[in-house]
Amino acid sequence: MKQVQVHKYGGPEVLKIVEAAMPVIEGWEMLVQVKYASANPKDVLLRKGKLKAFLSIAFPLTLGQDFSGVVVQAGKKIKEYKPGDKIYGMTNRPNNGTFSEYIKVSPQEVCHLPENMDFAEAAAVPLTAQTALQALKDIAKIKPGQHVCINGASGGVGTFAIQIAKILGAKVTAVSSAKNEDICRRLGADIHLDYNTISVEKSNAKYDVFFDVFGNKNWRKTKHLLPNNGWYISTAPNAKNIGDTILSYLKIKNSRLIVVESDYNDLKTLKGWLEKGKLKPVIEKEYPLSEIKEVHKRLETKRVVGKIVLRVS
Incomplete structure (x- = not known):
């Protein structure tokens, strides 16, 4: 073969x-x-x-x-x-x-x-949608009405994260380049930020979850955007995020590196949303x-x- x-x-x-x-x-x-x-x-x-x-x-x-x-x-x-x-x-x-x-x-x-x-x-x-699902549902435990910022919203994980956050009832701010604003909006983003003109970490916005799909931020850069019980979640496997993840398990901070594993129940959930047209x-x-x-x-x-x-x- x-x-x-x-x-x-x-x-x-x-x-x-x-x-x-x-x-x-x-x-x-x-x-x-x-x-x-x-x-x-x-x-x-x-x-x-x-x-x-x-x-x-x-x-x-x-x-x-x-x-x-x-x-x-x-x-x-x-x-x-x-x-x-x-x-x-x-x-x-x-x-x-x-x-x-x-x-x-x-x-x-x-x-x-x-x-x-x-x-x-x-x-x-499977990989990207389960990453988004496990980050937002299992780690952040998103509730209806909460505000999620997705940094790198036009990529593989980001396009699913927008849709899954909306399915879970959240308000979504999508961060991408200006040329990808349209696709982020069509997928359900409520607010769009062009990273070439707006630095999200310098804004006055407040989020319940900062999902760093692109991987160029960290908990220290974004903690002022989050409440005490807010979550910074990253897909980037670097030493800083791994260290912060260990501290999160010790209840010292809410910062987590998402390490996805395929799970039948998650795939079944995604299958249902895909068949109903809620996810694409x-x-x-x-x-x-x-x-x-x-x-x-x-x-x-x-x-x-x-x-x-x-x-x-």
Whole structure:
């Protein structure tokens, strides 16, 4: 089977498409033919070696986390799925990359495909939408009427965060460039701030949650915007955010690095919202797997609007 592998850290040129052995499943696993996968900034960090201090992964690295596809084989202990079922989800195990024609997954990591979505649309959902959901619902515990600021609102996590915050009843301020104001408004943002003309941390606004999706702020820069029980949540895995997260568990401050894990119940919740039209993915462009290097070049600009999806098989 074809698979994207990385045999040394470096730029997009280290990405190789190779022939790899088919996965072998255990009784509690499923073999899945990947139809589409989506590209995420985490893939770039892994390729560059930026996460090697936090993850124990040996070469060759396999990239990609979320996907859509078809069950090919179900282990003897699997009751919920059968061959031919269309599913979407995200792999929690390291080095089980979805930029592969076939992968193995567990039932807890996946859910049946939303009935109104094709494989490309569904692949754009799992990692970014679950990140937004787990940050806003589980960590911040958003309540109706609260005010959420989303910094980096036009990206993959940000476009879902706007919609999920609105579903949960919050008022939303979206921070992005002026050219992406329209899409933020269409997704439900009540207020838009252009970061080129307005410094959000220098404003007089007050928020219950500051969701830093772009990752260029921190708790110290934004704490004056929040009440004592307000939350700063970031997607950026740096030493400062990790330290602040430890302090948050000690009840010293409300600052958390969101580390997403795929969860069947969360995927089922998202599936319901997607089928009702309350939630929709924003896809900037679709690429074939053969253009994985171009995809990474685009990711490195940090200007992707919504998601990029790859046609795998």
